[in-house]
Amino acid sequence: MALPHADERELIASDISAYLERQKSKELLRFITCGSVDDGKSTLIGRLLFETRQIFDDQMAALEADSKKVGTQGGNIDFALLVDGLSAEREQGITIDVAYRFFATAKRKFIVADTPGHEQYTRNMFTGASTADLAVLLVDARKGVLEQTRRHSILTHLVGIRRLVLAVTKMDLVDFDRDAFEAIVADYRSFAEQIGILNWVAIPVSGLSGDNVAGRGDAMGWYDGPSLLEHLETVPIDSAADEAKPFRMPVQWVNRPDQHFRGFAGQIAGGHVKPGDEVRILPSGRIGRIDKVVTMDGDLDVAVAGQSVTLTLTQEIDCSRGDVIAAAKDPPHAADQFEATIIWMADEPMVPGRGYWLKLATQNATATVAQPKHQLNVNTMEELAAKTLDLNAIGVAEITTDRPLVFEPYADVAGGPPNRQLGGFILIDKLTNSTVAAGMLHFALRRAENVHWQALDVGRDMHARLKGQKPAVLWFTGLSGAGKSTIANLVEKKLAALGRHTFLLDGDNVRHGLNKDLGFTEADRIENIRRVGEVAKLMTDAGLIVLTAFISPFRAEREMVRGMMAEGEFVEIYVDTPLAEAERRDVKGLYAKARAGDLPNFTGIDSPYEPPEQPELWIDTTAMSAEEAADKIVEELLKLR
Template sequence: MTDPVYVTDALIAEDIDAYLASHEQKSLLRFITCGSVDDGKSTLIGRLLYDSKMIFEDQLAALEADSKRVGTQGGEIDFALLVDGLAAEREQGITIDVAYRFFTTGKRKFIVADTPGHEQYTRNMVTGASTADLAVILIDARKGVLTQTRRHSFLAHLLGIRHIVLAVNKMDLVGYDKGVFERILLAYRAFASEIGITDFTAIPISGFKGDNITALSPNTPWFKGPALIEHLETVDLGARVEEAKPFRMPVQWVNRPNLDFRGFSGQVAGGRIAPGDAVRILPSGKTTTVGRIVTMDGDLDEAVAGQSVTLTLADEVDCSRGDVIAAADAPPEAADQFEATLVWMADEAMIPGRAYWLKLGAQSVSATVQAPKYEINVNTLDHLAAKTLDLNGIGVVELSTDRPIVFEAYAENRALGGFILIDKLTNATVGAGMLHFSLRRAQNVHWQASDISREARADLKNQKAALLWFTGLSGSGKSTIANLVEKKLFRMNRHSFLLDGDNVRHGLNKDLGFTEADRIENIRRVGEVAKLMTDAGLIVITAFISPFKAEREMVRAMLPEGEFLEIFIDTPLEEAERRDVKGLYKKARSGQLKNFTGIDSPYEAPENPEIRIDTTTMTAEAAADLIIDRLLG
């Protein structure tokens, strides 16, 4: 008789450690399910979780109870309820948000994203696809290839997903007819070739019944495999291809726990690296060699694409978050002007010329986007003329950044080619894009340094350069006070120049109207002129409504710290309209003047201006004196 085995804490811990160790060695596949509404995406994921034993007993009991209560599957288990977590989704029977689920089999770990089918939630599908290695495109066998099938296939290909599974679902509802499957396969292959999908795996399935999910089904003897799970377990993720590329690692964190250690942490985005290898720090271009490859489990002899490591460098070179450590003999580019494909994800339309934050990996810069070259109709693949992009719009655009960023084409490297755009005021993500290439002019046009500094030019004039930026409603008194300031500075032998809004529109900006986009371009041009004038050592005075905070901050960012003084001429709308010295408010109220600030176009008042002038309590003369005291004090 053998001795009994007693379950102890140590034995449990040993089993857990062994279990975790076994899973650590498995590769990870990230994939998405997408397709048209009610193609069975959530049901398929629920079936995968159920068949892989990734449901706890209490979850299964709740699922069975919910399935009986909902009653959509004739008393059988409704696997979609495992995934459709939002109340709104259950009420409407659709997927709205992106639902992420984890499961594992004996061969591989999986993270699956259930993405929405409705066209208005295309941005959610883009979010799910951005990190995926594979896409399962579902088609309802009764309906065939639909508009959303084409849309999601195009987006998956656009976002760099090279492994496509065409899952023809609900085969049980068409009697497992081989002819139906082959007709759908023929139609999809014709479309796929048009958008560049040259290879995909087609599988007839029933997510509800489980046909060809974990094993080949006797209901489709004409299909020779593989089953869906088998394909997901064995698809080649292309790790060897990534490892063969030149080494790149964006720096996410400078690790300095004490004075004796300085390392640079990040995930290897391509290639492989070993101690002693020569590397280049970008965008500075400094070169050095790798000292150590440090991890929590000890130093490594080599790191490859996909691993997160900390590198130490042999020399004390300048390297910080956002920089890229790359192979010294094959570095990526650094540029500040690009062509890109942009997916617009905000309810408000894109505003050409407006400055947004652009985040590419750990790099964060200010960027402006020009009007699209064209918008892509993802249903027909036609290129359409467009002045902007609306919600879910996809277009090819040119964009520029305020300083060079390190990048590679998205098709070559997702980590260094994919970016998001963030609204500077709301911090909301408004767009996602893929860089194609840098523009030729970005490489050929360089800033010509002068031997005479801007400080020397200002010293010659016995003053400090500055930009006095007057902002306020029409009729607030900006031009009156700005003129007084200039006259007082002139009497004090100060060298200044006044850029007035109306005057500038007679020449430099005569081609611009008063739409939101034109107002932004108006301010951008004025800001560039003002910057050149301050480089000459002048005190520049501007009087513009400049209604948008983002554009005022764009101009502030052009100048050295402390040279931009925002002067808010704070006059209530009622008082400005009462004055109406130009008769503009009257025209705007009658509808003769469109896009007029304060009437049918917004004014975003400064929150923390350097100087605030209340014209209801202060005269123009007193305001001018206050401004000069602040400037010269």
């Protein structure tokens, strides 16, 4: 095939450039489709792509061939196949993952997220909703408003989506009956009023026939409102409201290509910024001034919310990833205790008191979640008492982080778009690195504002020098009956004989006083270890070598205590004894009671023990006596010190 003439190539290039400029100037609307399983979300999006001519000829041919293979109703094209890309989705006829599609009309650009309707994949639906401006909530005309319809309504409302379309789908399967449509609208209206959804419209559609998707059709002459596409093209977008907020930019990366340039890269979360603006670096509070606003296209006179930029300052200021650059005269706050709404997304229930990684914008911290204040019943909107949160549960709880985080309440106080970057967070399991929850911060808990660290003239270094030793925590862990207390007691005697200053914290002894209010549930065990860790830390501040003998069954809590200590001061000692041998010893008769069901939540029987993966010392009690184990520990400790 002959190549186009030079003039023609120039014309083609100019046409492409003009097309790209037109596309660039159009507004972008991000929206999601959500609702219960098999409500027709993928079919609706496929129909939108078809009606807006976003399908290439080869795609259309493949779609027609695939539709024949699956034997669609009446030989119609199965538009859902355009969106359901995973083989498991095609086999089951449901959406599992979030599928993003781009399309455009003469008026506007769109990014649509097709989210799963199945309750098992609610976490994926929440992912799609987290960046959307509008939600298209689908309801099957035959089934009406279901529990998942309500759950998705609540979730979209919680993440700050304030514009919603109630798309009553599959109207062709109820003979386009107006009464069926109006009954669903009336049912949904009473629910929407309960949770505060005010800005919504209802549209009857048929993805199969295309009625009211992009055009009207003749089947529903009784409906005089806009088609779905007409509404999407004209609904207001709230981007200007983000630009009117005070300036905030979480720092994602410090750009230092050479010694002459140092810039701070990130996406502007709110407001606008220009050269000469005075800014505050948080959480340090240092003041600086903007020198340049740099993008891939060159320097800007002004940058606004949503743009990714690199900022340079007129002076050298310590600033790194996780810091927030904000308007100097109107900065956000920093805190380490919050109230938050939490949507639990893991199969394993939330464990109050356990340490999770919390990610807020570009900030990371260890966070513990208290027992929920309440859990929300998505059907009745009741606030129910709850000790934990299970998969897909929505609750309110207090969160404590190990360092202050720069934040803003998720819900904008002026009623504008939510503060997603500095108000929305995720929780990550420390062991599996899987995301277990998402949440929205309400406010900081101010109860400790007047409590400050007191400066002391005699610090931990002086305490240690006076005792002539380096502080340490010897953390003995293992099953009940493994010999932890016996070995720890021998180790302390040997260290005392060497003139070392020590203190032994024993699990049973601590539960007679400090922790006598705690039981043996998973949450109580975690709180037991947290308190012991705090006491051990205070004792190392006094210069002591602290020995602790606790089952401490969970790795996450042992790592939590390690994180409290200075580098190198936490020595984990795994007293390894097989369960059968621990039961044989069973001098207290605890295993027998547990086997009989008289001692619930007993480690090794009906509560798990997670052995250390890389302890500093590993003691095999089947291969050495308690005396030999103590000698080995003291010998190794003296090497470490």
